[in-house]
Amino acid sequence: MNAVLVALADKDPEITREHLDELAFLAETAGIATLQRYIQKLPQPDVRTFVGKGKLAEIKEFVVAKQIDNVIFDDDLSPSQLRNIEKELNTPARDVKCRVYDRSLLILDIFSMRAQTAQSRAQVELAMNQYLLPRLTRMWTHLERQRGGTGTRGGAGEREIETDRRNIRFRISLLKDELEKIDKQRKTQRKSRSNIMRVALVGYTNVGKSTLMNLLSKSDVKAENKLFATVDATVRKVVLGDIPFLLSDTVGFIRKLPHHLIESFKSTLDEVREADILLHVVDVAHPYHDNQIEVVKNTLAELGAGHIPTILVLNKIDLLPNADVNTDDLKGYYRQHGFEHVVFISAEKKENLSELRRILFETVRKKHMTIYPNYVTETTQVIS
Numbered sequence: 389m390n391a392v393l394v395a396l397a398d399k400d401p402e403i404t405r406e407h408l409d410e411l412a413f414l415a416e417t418a419g420i421a422t423l424q425r426y427i428q429k430l431p432q433p434d435v436r437t438f439v440g441k442g443k444l445a446e447i448k449e450f451v452v453a454k455q456i457d458n459v460i461f462d463d464d465l466s467p468s469q470l471r472n473i474e475k476e477l478n479t480p481a482r483d484v485k486c487r488v489y490d491r492s493l494l495i496l497d498i499f500s501m502r503a504q505t506a507q508s509r510a511q512v513e514l515a516m517n518q519y520l521l522p523r524l525t526r527m528w529t530h531l532e533r534q535r536g537g538t539g540t541r542g543g544a545g546e547r548e549i550e551t552d553r554r555n556i557r558f559r560i561s562l563l564k565d566e567l568e569k570i571d572k573q574r575k576t577q578r579k580s581r582s583n584i585m586r587v588a589l590v591g592y593t594n595v596g597k598s599t600l601m602n603l604l605s606k607s608d609v610k611a612e613n614k615l616f617a618t619v620d621a622t623v624r625k626v627v628l629g630d631i632p633f634l635l636s637d638t639v640g641f642i643r644k645l646p647h648h649l650i651e652s653f654k655s656t657l658d659e660v661r662e663a664d665i666l667l668h669v670v671d672v673a674h675p676y677h678d679n680q681i682e683v684v685k686n687t688l689a690e691l692g693a694g695h696i697p698t699i700l701v702l703n704k705i706d707l708l709p710n711a712d713v714n715t716d717d718l719k720g721y722y723r724q725h726g727f728e729h730v731v732f733i734s735a736e737k738k739e740n741l742s743e744l745r746r747i748l749f750e751t752v753r754k755k756h757m758t759i760y761p762n763y764v765t766e767t768t769q770v771i772s
Contacts, residue, residue: 391420391421391459393422393461394425395408395461396427396428406676411462411491413594435469437473461489465488465490467522473488474486492648492649495649496512496519506570511649512649517559519648585664586663587626587633587667588660589635590638591701592642595674597640599735600701601622601624628745638657638659657691660691666688666699667748668700668701671704672704672705700729700731701733703734704735704736705739705740718730729751
């Protein structure tokens with residue numbers, strides 16, 4: 389599978405390049421190789437085809453010549469834009485149609501491949517159906533939509549669309565009911581562990597949360613160099629000093645995360661909303677990690693978790709290009725931006741984990757004594 393990527397230019401060319409690098413990484417995660425990139429300077433997207441007529445003709449020429457399988461846009465497309473672009477790119481002579489993705493559809497496809505539990509599979513299917521519902525018309529562009537001569541309203545295509553819409557609405561209703569039942573079961577489970585502290589790992593996708601989860605909990609959570617390696621929330625019991633707590637690894641955030649996906653995963657993200665402490669993991673070697681921090685902070689605020697005490701964990705220090713980076717200055721910078729606790733680590737190289745454990749223990753203990761002043765700790769062992 390191959391693809392070309394399409395984006396509108398940002399005022400800063402470096403940001404445009406970084407956005408397309410991320411889109412190429414998303415495509416790679418979905419098993420799609422990027423062969424070409426197209427960038428157009430427009431004050432706003434063309435209402436019909438997102439890019440201008442000339443740029444679309446240029447893209448079509450390459451797609452036809454190289455037999456491209458997919459064209460991926462870095463923004464969401466309206467139903468009419470999606471329909472118009474597909475119509476323009478697919479010539480009658482072509483046997484296999486070129487598929488048009490927008491950013492949301494690509495992310496949804498990746499989530500559908502990654503989901504393992506019944507809950508996450510239902511959440512992804514719900515989000516996908518909500519995405520597809522207003523876009524059904526493009527499936528029927530080959531059908532005549534004139535009024536029939538039998539007195540019925542609309543042609544064959546129109547009737548088929550309405551049938552599909554009813555089926556999708558019915559499926560959405562079933563999935564919401566199914567997720568509501570699962571959510572009630574999860575709430576019961578969370579109540580049963582209400583006397584123990586909860587810490588949640590959060591952060592941009594592919595920053596090393598699962599690797600850190602494995603180190604802190606001595607578990608075997610899947611960790612790989614791909615976006616959204618973790619879709620299902622994982623919870624493990626961890627002990628630091630004499631304080632036990634539950635540590636959750638959650639799905640990574642990303643810029644322009646589809647709204648339907650956030651809505652569908654809200655029950656899974658209860659692990660974040662109901663946490664006592666957050667470990668916000670950051671790839672400090674990424675050139676735009678400050679932007680990623682803002683994306684995560686904004687998403688947490690949208691989830692109603694922006695007020696939770698947070699430890700900023702700046703990971704991948706082994707990849708920093710300048711070995712003489714003044715970490716004290718950087719800590720001061722982030723503290724000025726609202727992070728009381730800041731620690732630099734390398735989860736991959738297991739560097740500076742002792743400082744992270746110390747800060748985490750002090751934070752957990754302080755919070756623990758506030759919430760459970762009369763709690764008697766059980767006999768536990770210290771994680772080394």
